Amino acid sequence: MRQHLTAAHLSAVGAPVDTPIAGTENGEEFFRILIRAESDSMDVDKAEQDVVNAALQLVKDNPDVGAIVLECTNMPPYAAAVAQATGLPVYDIYTAVSWFMSGLRPRRFLAQHG
DSSP states (O other): OGGGSOHHHHHHTTOOTTOOOOOSTTSSSHIIIIISOOOSOOOHHHHHHHHHHHHHHHHHHOTTOOOEEOOSTTOGGGHHHHHHHHOSOEEOHHHHHHHHHHHHSOOOOOOOOO
């Protein structure tokens, strides 16, 4: 929840304490199902729209935002939709782990001889 991500959290990771933050508490589905666990079934399209709407509100309220970090581990499935809607790069735990793993197992490229 937005109010639980405090200046202390931001400071601990070296982020400016005035970093803009948005939450999904006012949405229809994401917060209700994935955070409060009010049901065993979820409308994925509505959940995606909740995350996109939060990102759009963040950008509207803070037009200087240059990238979005999806802090919740339940949000990576919606990263592409957020990027498409906002036109901004989007980072999350999935992209962080993928980046890390790419250093452990670099891609091999086949040489072209011609």
